Structure formats: C-alpha cells, structure tokens
Amino acid sequence: MADQDDDYVYDEATGEWRPASEVAAANRRVVRDSAGNELADGDAVTLVKDLKVKGTSQTLKQGTVIRSIRLTDNEEEIDCRHDTIKGLVLRTEFVRKR
Secondary structure: OOOOOOOEEEEOOOOEEEEHHHHHHHOOOOEEOOOOOEEOOOOOEEEOOOEEOOOOOOEEOOOOEEOOOEEOOOOOEEEEEEOOEEEEEEEHHHEEEO
C-alpha cells in the first residue's frame, strides 16, 4: 500500500495512476557482467581477457582489477578509472564482478 504523501504517475501501459516509487522500481535498469552478476555504481570488476586500449599503445591484461565503476546510459558499457588511463569505458562482456 502506498503512503498518502507518495507522488502518483499515470502508467500508460495499464491505464492506471500508480505510485511513482512503484513505477521507478519497474523501470530500473539491470546491468550485468559477463557471468550474469548484477553490477552497481562503485563495484570493483576484473577483466576476463586482455584488452588493447584504443588511442594508446597500452594493453590491459586479464585479471586487472578496476575499482569504483560507474554505470552509463548504455547497459553494455561501464565508465571506470585506471591508474594510467583516464576516461576509460569498458564493455560489460569483458568484465566480471569481484
């Protein structure tokens, strides 16, 4: 049951007014790694294969740990930092949650 202070949103799919918190939970994106584990902002991931980094001569080796990832608008990509590479974006198919 929804609180009286809850905002309501018109759900076009059902044609009903529903609590905003309920609609937000239904529309929540789920980002998964190569093993199917759910990823969240701040998680640490490990690379599952060697990756050449575009624009540099560097290769990130399998097993490299990437800390503090951020989810992007694209469910197949994560934004992350590495000591030597700024603005690194990785595809979720190449990482596994630690």
